[in-house]
Amino acid sequence: MSILTKPTDSGLVEPLPVGTPQKSTWQRYRWILWVVVLGAALAFPYVVDRPRFWIPNIGIKSLWLGTIAMSLVFLNRYVGLLSLAQMTLAGIAAYGVGYMVVTLDQSVFLAVPVGILVGTVAGFLVALIAARTKAIYFLMITLAIGQVVYSFASQSIEVTNARRGLAPIPRPDLGVVDFAQLHIFYYGALAAAVLCYLLCRYVAATSFGLALQGIRDSPERMSALGYNVNRYRIAAMTFTAFIASIGGVIMVFDRAQVDPDVVSLSSTLDILVVAVIGGVGSLGGVFVGGIVLTLLDNFAQNVTERYMTLTGLVFIVVLLFAPTGLAGVGKQVVRALSTRRRAPQAPTAPDVPTPPGITDPSNERKQQ
Amino acid sequence: MTDVALRVADVSKHFGGLKAMRNVDLEIADGERISVIGTNGAGKSTLFNLIAGVFPVTSGRIELFGHDVTGLSTAKRAKRGLARTFQTSRLFEQLTAAENVFVALGGSEFRGASLRVAWPSSKHVNTVNRWSRVERLLDRVGLGDKGSAIVADLSHGEQRQLELAMALALQPKLLMLDEPAAGFSPAERIHLVRLLRELPEEITLLLIEHDMDIALAVANRVVVMHDGEKILEGSPADIRASERVREIYLGGSLDDVA
Ligand SMILES: Nc1ncnc2c1ncn2[C@@H]1O[C@H](COP(=O)(O)OP(=O)(O)O)[C@@H](O)[C@H]1O
Ligand SMILES: [Mg+2]
Numbered sequence A: 001m002s003i004l005t006k007p008t009d010s011g012l013v014e015p016l017p018v019g020t021p022q023k024s025t026w027q028r029y030r031w032i033l034w035v036v037v038l039g040a041a042l043a044f045p046y047v048v049d050r051p052r053f054w055i056p057n058i059g060i061k062s063l064w065l066g067t068i069a070m071s072l073v074f075l076n077r078y079v080g081l082l083s084l085a086q087m088t089l090a091g092i093a094a095y096g097v098g099y100m101v102v103t104l105d106q107s108v109f110l111a112v113p114v115g116i117l118v119g120t121v122a123g124f125l126v127a128l129i130a131a132r133t134k135a136i137y138f139l140m141i142t143l144a145i146g147q148v149v150y151s152f153a154s155q156s157i158e159v160t161n162a163r164r165g166l167a168p169i170p171r172p173d174l175g176v177v178d179f180a181q182l183h184i185f186y187y188g189a190l191a192a193a194v195l196c197y198l199l200c201r202y203v204a205a206t207s208f209g210l211a212l213q214g215i216r217d218s219p220e221r222m223s224a225l226g227y228n229v230n231r232y233r234i235a236a237m238t239f240t241a242f243i244a245s246i247g248g249v250i251m252v253f254d255r256a257q258v259d260p261d262v263v264s265l266s267s268t269l270d271i272l273v274v275a276v277i278g279g280v281g282s283l284g285g286v287f288v289g290g291i292v293l294t295l296l297d298n299f300a301q302n303v304t305e306r307y308m309t310l311t312g313l314v315f316i317v318v319l320l321f322a323p324t325g326l327a328g329v330g331k332q333v334v335r336a337l338s339t340r341r342r343a344p345q346a347p348t349a350p351d352v353p354t355p356p357g358i359t360d361p362s363n364e365r366k367q368q
Numbered sequence B: 001m002t003d004v005a006l007r008v009a010d011v012s013k014h015f016g017g018l019k020a021m022r023n024v025d026l027e028i029a030d031g032e033r034i035s036v037i038g039t040n041g042a043g044k045s046t047l048f049n050l051i052a053g054v055f056p057v058t059s060g061r062i063e064l065f066g067h068d069v070t071g072l073s074t075a076k077r078a079k080r081g082l083a084r085t086f087q088t089s090r091l092f093e094q095l096t097a098a099e100n101v102f103v104a105l106g107g108s109e110f111r112g113a114s115l116r117v118a119w120p121s122s123k124h125v126n127t128v129n130r131w132s133r134v135e136r137l138l139d140r141v142g143l144g145d146k147g148s149a150i151v152a153d154l155s156h157g158e159q160r161q162l163e164l165a166m167a168l169a170l171q172p173k174l175l176m177l178d179e180p181a182a183g184f185s186p187a188e189r190i191h192l193v194r195l196l197r198e199l200p201e202e203i204t205l206l207l208i209e210h211d212m213d214i215a216l217a218v219a220n221r222v223v224v225m226h227d228g229e230k231i232l233e234g235s236p237a238d239i240r241a242s243e244r245v246r247e248i249y250l251g252g253s254l255d256d257v258a
Helices: A030-047 A051-079 A086-103 A108-130 A135-153 A182-205 A207-217 A219-224 A229-255 A265-278 A285-303 A307-321 A325-341 B044-052 B074-079 B097-109 B125-140 B156-169 B186-197 B212-218 B236-241 B243-248
Strands: B004-015 B018-029 B033-037 B059-064 B082-084 B174-178 B204-208 B221-226 B229-234
Touching: A030 A051, A030 A182, A051 A086, A051 A182, A051 A207, A051 A229, A051 A265, A051 A285, A086 A108, A086 A135, A086 A229, A086 A265, A108 A135, A108 A229, A135 A265, A182 A207, A182 A229, A207 A219, A207 A229, A207 B097, A219 A229, A219 B074, A265 A285, A265 A307, A285 A307, B004 B044, B004 B204, B018 B044, B018 B204, B018 B229, B033 B044, B033 B212, B044 B059, B044 B074, B044 B082, B044 B174, B044 B204, B074 B082, B082 B156, B097 B125, B097 B156, B125 B156, B156 B174, B156 B186, B186 B212, B204 B212, B212 B236, B221 B236, B221 B243, B229 B236, B229 B243
Parallel strands: B033 B204, B033 B221, B082 B174, B174 B204
Antiparallel strands: B004 B018, B004 B059, B221 B229
16 A cells, blocks of 8 residues: 555645634634643642542543543444443443453453453444434433343352452552552553543544544435445444443453442443533543532532432533533633634635645534 | 346335335436426335335336346445435535535445545545545536535535535446436526536436426436326427326426426
8 A cells, every 4th residue: 555645746635734714713722722631630640639539539530431421422423323331331341351350360461451352342242233223212222231231240140240249450560550559540541541532533534434424414325325324333333332441441440340330320321421511522521521520429428418419400500501511611612702713715826726625524513 | 338227117115005106117228318207296206215225115126237126225226336316405414515525435435434534634645536536526516615614504506516416426327316406596507407418428317307497408318207107208309299298287387397
């Protein structure tokens, strides 16, 4: 394959100049937000007053909640599917790690890849069952599969050790990096979450990702164009199972054990809440959702006995007043501030035909 | 060549108790230009959907380029060289016009699954070629300056033009257009007729069109449908002269047809 061949003739396909009018102000300055957020995330273990509380309960937990919710958001945003199986798949990956470490006494070097593989393959199997169905049926099938896994996990003695689960699953000391140290593990989780985010953005920007968005908008059209819609849906679900599995691996080391709780309905709903608070459709917003949920989880009890009620209220308020989630609110503010800056089309040299100005496919779209 | 591009043999379609299509026979040779006319509800779009495989026939048989495709999926028929547009636009609403065509090209190139970044700034030769084809197709249908517009922001007429560009992107052997001029301005109609007349000779065209001027100007043969049946077939001149067609349209002028 001749990679990176430069087009030679006619200048027909001149790349878009940087900062083309297609880029909104929001997109142009998004990197500043990124620097701030990443800086805050990096400084976090050193600026909090009680690291042993904050790092695991807020930091690490937000990261794996966010990563798993991101797999849900990817499916929703780019393929138009709402899957309630993502937490289940993460849980299956966690069980995979647990079984390798606890039952088979294997090293984490083997346990982690096996866990991710098991979760991904499980996602592929779920996809085979669910990919043909749509909308509410898809939601119900993925929910039902989760319930089947939950009842298996809480009953099987040999595989999952029933209600007691598999423990201990200690954070490993890998020599070079010692994940047994809390802040090191936090940075590992942060790196994994950021890589998952970048991978999702990358996949969305490929020809494959564009085809997925085509399926989201019109599956009939995609079939008429010769695409095997089903196969694309299965591929997308398998990919998001991979992302969810990585979240599941972070989770299992964070909890140091795995039990049926992780595949329960309430864990599944947690992921949905995180996705909605972060803004279904916003890949990065899920981490905001994760932080909000963990903060509520830890501090709401101090304010009120009715913790669940408060979470429910936040959920409803977000749905009512910020259908694009909390991250969406920030985005809207930046957009509102920048509308007057929408410049006219940049003039182009008359003899060079402009390429069809295609916006970067990963750019923010209108929310439906 | 006089090879048969499409053969519809004794095809019927029932929707529950509704007989939307009754024992229709149709044979189209390679390179022919056929217009299908008929009142609303005559079964024209149903005929397209059966040929494209959107739903199965109740009875009968459909052959594309000499192969029985009656049991094949829509996607497999598309890969045999069939492209169609929809009466109501089915576009990728949240993508730009150019991205719509880019995705359409993926269907014919079998490269849709590529994990290469699809940005126009990509330097990879395949991506570069694909974007330049996108540009040519948009120019061809008169959307040259609309590439970067999100589909939802395009006018109705522009969306119809984009439908056409996406069908052409497949480089089809058989092109089926379902009322492509609906909502077009007079200028866009003229552009469409020119475009259809300039289609490469080997492309077989099956056209459903409201506008009789377009239907008769483009076709070398016209098929009249009524109430789920094919009632007449002939040259544009025959159809203009036909008493039967006049009767069906209640003695109105031919401009009321379809
Ligand atoms: N998917 C469907 N389900 C049920 N009835 C349908 C369907 N598609 C078309 N019909 C019916 O079949 C008849 C023919 O419709 P159609 O082929 O769309 O007509 P035309 O395109 O000639 O206006 C109409 O009575 C229509 O209501
Ligand atoms: Mg119709």
